[in-house]
Amino acid sequence: MSAYEHEVKALLSAAGVPVPRGVVVDDLDFGRAGELTEPLVLKAFGPGLVHKSDVGAVALGLSRKDLAGAAAGMRARLEVAGFLVEEQAEAGVELIVGLVRDPGFGPVLLTGLGGVWTEALRDTALRLCPISEEDARRMLASLRGSSILYGSRGAPPVDVDAVVKLLMTVGGPGGLWERLELGEFELNPVIAGPSGVIAVDARHLPAPGPAPGAPRAATDFLPLFEPRAVAVVGASTTRPNFGNMFLGFYRAAGVPLVAVHPTAAEVAGVPAVPSLAEADVDYALVAVPAERCAEVLREAGGVPFVQVMSGGFAETGRPDLEEELVEAARAAGTRLLGPNCMGVYSPRGRQTFVGGGLGPAGQVALISQSGGLAGEVIKVGERRGLAFSRVVTVGNSADVTPAELLCWLARDEETRAVGLYLEDPRDGRELFEALRAAELPVVLLVGGRSGQGQEAAASHTGGMVSDRRVWEAVAEQSGAVLVAGQDDLIGVLAFFQAHGSRHARGGVLVVGPSGGASVLAADAFDLAGVRLDPLPPDAPAALRGLGVVASGNPLEVPVGPLGRAGLVPEVVSALLRSRPYGDVVLHVNVQAFFTYGDAAEPLYAYARAVAQAQAALPDTRITLVTRNGECAPPGVEDEVRRIAAAAGIPVYRSMEAAAVAVAAGGRHGVA
Incomplete structure (x- = not known):
């Protein structure tokens, strides 16, 4: 059952969250409201009255003499347990602050533009609890409408520090999220202004928290990845199946191997034992029907890891079989990988x-x-x-x-x-x-x-x-x-x-041929959230001697079958002497090498020059994009990748893929 609004606001007030002054009235005697300052707000509360504005359970801008009539009208239409009368807050920026328990990740904090804008704009940000103060500020800054918080079109900025404090009170360490039986909790709207915030509406729908599971001791997974020996359960002596296929894979890999079969002495040339109890292995693969898997696991004592390949468990509506499987694994003292x-x-x-x-x-x-x-x-x-x-x-x-x-x-x-x-x-x-x-x-x-x-x-x-x-x-x-x-x-x-x-520092430089490709490259990096820094001021002079015009970043440099393979590395080196670029993305039109030339060697020469440049620039990360690589004869792309890989250079077929990768490198804090 949901808590009534005045109960939630008492909780908020105790936590230090500002709420309007108000009184609770159980009947139609509103004498206690005389101490409140007009205009007033009247809210009915009772079973099922969650979205009050949708059912007419809220009246704004009332005087004291209006209260009784407005309350009588609500009582005639609704099942009412009582009324909350509050002073009406001054206008400001309306926000939403809410908590919900995600089924997978637990308590999640949401904030954004609130009031009538919540559903209309859905301009919100979320973080998992507990949040930090930096999280709170980043949430607010990420909103599309964030400018109205910081002052827009002549309006004064709101007290952002007060909003951050509210977010921390709800979702920070020791916040309300830790103390609530959290189903859903919402403050909407919270009115923010130059002098602070005030939560004018609040609701809480309790839900029991999940029972904590018993902590499990940390497992050493090395035997899972590097087993002394492997067992395969389910290979057949008469009809090849998945078990037989895995026997073949393991035989080819050269790992010590045993098959598990109830009657055979060997399966497909692999020695066999009648059950896992007789298998001296670190890892067992089980490929038998789902109904038989628990029986197999009960005999797996002494086997550190058992993988159940078989499907037919919870994913097909049979959670009972999966629970039985887990119980069997625990009884045997083995760790279960899977099933399915x-x-x-x-x-x-x-x-x-x-x-x-x-x-x-x-x-x-x-x-x-x-x-x-x-x-x-x-x-x-x-x-x-x-x-x-x-x-x-x-x-x-x-x-x-x-x-x-x-x-x-x-x-x-x-x-x-x-x-x-x-x-x-x-x-x-x-x-x-x-x-x-x-x-x-x-x-x-x-x-x-x-x-x-x-x-x-x-x-x-x-x-x-x-x-x-x-x-x-x-x-x-x-x-x-x-x-x-x-x-x-x-x-x-x-x-x-x-x-x-390579823990590079600095901006991103893109270099390659073709004006159109350079424009599209800029778009790709912009879409990935990567800023291309301008060329250094002395770039025109530095590049003039190389016959290159400093047109901007992306920088256009001729690369092709008739060009000099070392030109691009020389251009990059000249620019790096004036400005550090942590990432240099070099792109080449592979199609041009085979439309205007008849051999792969000029492309290989370019790749070797790029590889040498990477070796000479340990503080710069070079990425190579081979656009239109499908136009090359078979094997050419593989050889370019081999040359690049030997120098520690990743190769991509599209600028979009390279942009995503470079953005990821920057996001992880190494750009």
Whole structure:
């Protein structure tokens, strides 16, 4: 049951939040209102009266003699338990301040333009609680209508410090969010003016908080990624299936291997034991029907990690089978990966769930709730030069969670950047804390952020806290990079892999041919939120001797089959002597090399010159964009990537992809 407004305002007043002076009247005797200053506001309260203005339970601008008549009219139409009479606040900027418990991430604070503008403009910002004072100020500054807070068209600025104090009282450390049984809580409107703020309307819909789970001791996941030996449960002696496919993958990887089969002595040439109880392994993959999985896990005592590949659990409406599976894993003392997941990939540990052999061991990790997408990122990423340390698919995350894995990977000596693909974080609050604690770059790709299906909420706050906006707040507060698609996930990870050890400082310079491409490059970087700094004042003189006109940033420099391969590096070096640029993005039109020339060697020569420039500029991060690369003969792009990768230069096919990656580098505080 929702608390009545005067009860919520008593709570606010005790917390130091200014509220209008008022009195509560249980009948139609309004004598106690004589101590209040007109004009007055009359509000009815009672069961179901949540949105009072929608049902005519609010009257403004009243005198004392108007109260009884207005109250009688409300009582005739509504189920009324009593009335709240308040002094009417002076006009000002109307804001909304609200709290809601997100199912995945817990308490979320929202603020924005309030009153009649809340639904009309939906100009709001959110952060996960607890917020910092910097969070509060960034929230206000991010509003499209923020100018009215700081003084606009001759109006005086509001007391922004008072607004920040209110946000901290509600959503900061020790704030109301910690003390409320939080379903939905909303102050709308809060009137802000030059002399402070006042909460003129308030509502609270309590809801019981989630029962805290028992803390689990930290797990060492090294045996998951580098097992001494692996068992496969579910391979057949008569009909090849998924289990047999994985036996083949593991045999090719060379990891010590055993099959689990009730009767066979061997399966597809792999020695077999009758149950997991007889398997001396660190990791077991289970590929049997969902109904049999719990039985298999009950025999897994002594096996540190069991991955259930099988589907058919909570994701298909069978949470009972998933609960039984988790109970079986706990009884056996094993950690459960999945169910409904593909497994683990780690070249260093000969772990794999994809065919085609193991790629090079590297320093990029991936946590994915989708096995199929993880396989794509591995294969496409390796084709583009990514080298992985650890890849793990978690499926339904019934036991091992993304947050646990991220905490471990953040301390893993073999990992320097982590990507995550998530749909349902399961442990949102723990994941948020892990993201904030991680000191290495983290890239987030989230499925299902569109918020297509949003349940009706009793408050405006509840209606405006969508999955997409919560994830944006998570990224903003944690420093993680939120990307929109798989290609950008791979591209940003490639940037961190190439430039993770280069802590460059300075602006962004874009250099390449073609006026139109330069204009579009400027648009791409602007869309990604990256500012292109102007050329230094002495650029015309510095470039004149090289035959280049200092036209601006992006800078147009001829690059083609008949051009001199070293010209662009010389131009960059000349400019860097006058102004530091932390990022230099070089783009080339690959199509021109094969339309106006007949050999790949001039393109390779350009790539080698760029690689030499990177070696000579350790404090600058060079990124190469090979526009129209599909116009090159087969193998040419791969060779350009190989030359660039050897020098620690990431390569992108489009300016848009490069802009997203460079923006990510800056967001993580290394630009």
